[in-house]
Amino acid sequence: MKVIYTDKQAEFQFLDEMNRRAGEVNFSVSESVLGILKDVSMKGDKAVREYGEKFDGACPASFEISKDEMKKAYDAADERFRNALIHAKENITRYHEQQVQKGYELKKENGVILGQIIRGLNRVGIYVPGGTAAYPSTVLMNAIPAKIAGVEEIIMVTPPLVEKDDTGNLTCRANPDILAAACLAGVDRVFLSGGAQAVAALTYGTESFPRVDKIVGPGNIYVATAKKLLFGQVDIDMIAGPSEILILADETANPRYLAADLMSQAEHDPLSSAVLLTRSEAIAKNTLNEIELQLKGLDRKDVIRQSLENCSAIMVCSGMEEMLELADLIAPEHLELMVKDPMDYVNKIKNAGSVFCGDYSPEPLGDYLAGTNHVLPTSGTARFSSPLGVYSFVKKMSYTCYTRDALAQDKDDIITIAEKEGLGAHANSVKVRFE
Ligand SMILES: NC(=O)c1ccc[n+]([C@@H]2O[C@H](COP(=O)([O-])OP(=O)(O)OC[C@H]3O[C@@H](n4cnc5c(N)ncnc54)[C@H](O)[C@@H]3O)[C@@H](O)[C@H]2O)c1
Ligand SMILES: N[C@H](CO)Cc1c[nH]c[nH+]1
Numbered sequence: 491m492k493v494i495y496t497d498k499q500a501e502f503q504f505l506d507e508m509n510r511r512a513g514e515v516n517f518s519v520s521e522s523v524l525g526i527l528k529d530v531s532m533k534g535d536k537a538v539r540e541y542g543e544k545f546d547g548a549c550p551a552s553f554e555i556s557k558d559e560m561k562k563a564y565d566a567a568d569e570r571f572r573n574a575l576i577h578a579k580e581n582i583t584r585y586h587e588q589q590v591q592k593g594y595e596l597k598k599e600n601g602v603i604l605g606q607i608i609r610g611l612n613r614v615g616i617y618v619p620g621g622t623a624a625y626p627s628t629v630l631m632n633a634i635p636a637k638i639a640g641v642e643e644i645i646m647v648t649p650p651l652v653e654k655d656d657t658g659n660l661t662c663r664a665n666p667d668i669l670a671a672a673c674l675a676g677v678d679r680v681f682l683s684g685g686a687q688a689v690a691a692l693t694y695g696t697e698s699f700p701r702v703d704k705i706v707g708p709g710n711i712y713v714a715t716a717k718k719l720l721f722g723q724v725d726i727d728m729i730a731g732p733s734e735i736l737i738l739a740d741e742t743a744n745p746r747y748l749a750a751d752l753m754s755q756a757e758h759d760p761l762s763s764a765v766l767l768t769r770s771e772a773i774a775k776n777t778l779n780e781i782e783l784q785l786k787g788l789d790r791k792d793v794i795r796q797s798l799e800n801c802s803a804i805m806v807c808s809g810m811e812e813m814l815e816l817a818d819l820i821a822p823e824h825l826e827l828m829v830k831d832p833m834d835y836v837n838k839i840k841n842a843g844s845v846f847c848g849d850y851s852p853e854p855l856g857d858y859l860a861g862t863n864h865v866l867p868t869s870g871t872a873r874f875s876s877p878l879g880v881y882s883f884v885k886k887m888s889y890t891c892y893t894r895d896a897l898a899q900d901k902d903d904i905i906t907i908a909e910k911e912g913l914g915a916h917a918n919s920v921k922v923r924f925e
């Protein structure tokens with residue numbers, strides 16, 4: 491892991507590398523994803539099946555998992571795991587219920603009524619990745635806010651687990667932990683399909699897959715590219731890139747905790763980023779030593795080593811002011827304040843997905859249990875985008891009701907502006923009411 495001494499040059503070069511690592515368009519991936527999207531739009535289930543066989547090795551006879559199977563997976567889940575999920579669900583629900591927005595109505599003195607209604611989306615698709623990144627916690631983080639928002643139907647897609655049976659034939663099944671979480675979170679229907687073909691199936695609708703209004707959830711580059719390309723025909727949440735953590739530490743911070751927390755996010759992906767900002771050389775040195783010590787006992791040491799070498803660094807800064815400035819430029823997904831009186835600094839942070847304050851709020855607390863959402867903007871997009879929340883699953887509709895007298899008061903101004911725009915039919919629609 492590199493150590494950078496800030497000099498108004500080295501740190502900016504590093505920031506540039508970091509923010510470029512996930513946001514660039516990959517033209518060859520885009521081209522192959524476009525082909526998949528076109529095929530699914532034209533051939534429906536047949537194309538979804540063909541691409542499933544090609545990329546996953548096999549495809550289930552029927553894409554949909556029955557409600558019964560979901561319930562069975564939930565009942566069969568290990569009791570401690572089930573109880574932990576229930577605990578997480580309670581906390582996520584309580585936090586997200588605070589995000590419910592109400593519409594409003596403005597009644598003016600002249601009888602005019604103006605208002606806004608907030609409605610949950612009708613049907614939402616949740617993409618849940620397969621492979622080693624199959625996280626039941628991500629199912630809760632996506633489905634619970636959707637439920638609270640009043641989404642009528644939640645459809646989940648996830649790639650099948652493909653295994654060889656005794657006779658050497660390939661079989662498909664769903665990850666049982668994912669199914670258990672889906673059952674608990676109130677997902678309505680689950681389909682076994684992944685990749686760009688599943689995103690396309692949810693966008694266009696096929697014989698088996700219902701068409702949805704919005705697709706949320708993380709995925710690999712094929713999933714992310716499909717979401718980017720289809721945005722407009724369907725709404726999307728965001729393009730969540732590899733996980734990130736940025737820690738701001740003063741002399742009071744404990745290097746054991748700093749090392750552990752940096753590696754908690756480094757283990758997600760070889761492109762994950764873990765950055766420590768400190769003004770103390772001793773903290774920098776002791777954290778590097780701790781990383782080496784703790785790494786030996788961690789299962790995913792290979793992934794961690796790669797991400798610590800790739801897009802990670804310890805930066806020795808001139809002071810807290812510089813650390814706060816750099817934090818806003820990095821705009822990290824997760825930001826830990828490992829400083830004395832951390833709550834004094836929360837309001838000084840402008841750009842971050844989720845902030846964790848002090849020694850006893852390690853980032854994984856937010857990944858699983860505190861109740862805040864773990865689907866967060868990455869790659870610097872916290873400059874303009876927010877955590878997934880109840881507000882991600884609603885849309886707004888405005889309404890207007892005028893009386894004749896109220897329209898008479900406003901008619902001349904409407905006609906004046908309409909005529910300035912050269913839109914005579916607009917002006918006429920008001921004029922005819924007073925002839
Ligand atoms: N930010 C978060 O909250 C969060 C949570 C979980 C996972 N993730 C991320 O999600 C990603 C999961 O990736 P994954 O690959 O394990 O699962 P995935 O479900 O995203 O992708 C698997 C699918 O990719 C398709 N695919 C594979 N090779 C292909 C090819 N050559 N051409 C076209 N399609 C192809 C297949 O159809 C397969 O079903 C990881 O990057 C992980 O870090 C993020
Ligand atoms: N830290 C991830 C988002 O960057 C979310 C997650 C799920 N499970 C564990 N972690």
Ligand SMILES: [Zn+2]
Pocket residue numbers: 733754755758854857
């Ligand atoms: Zn995590």
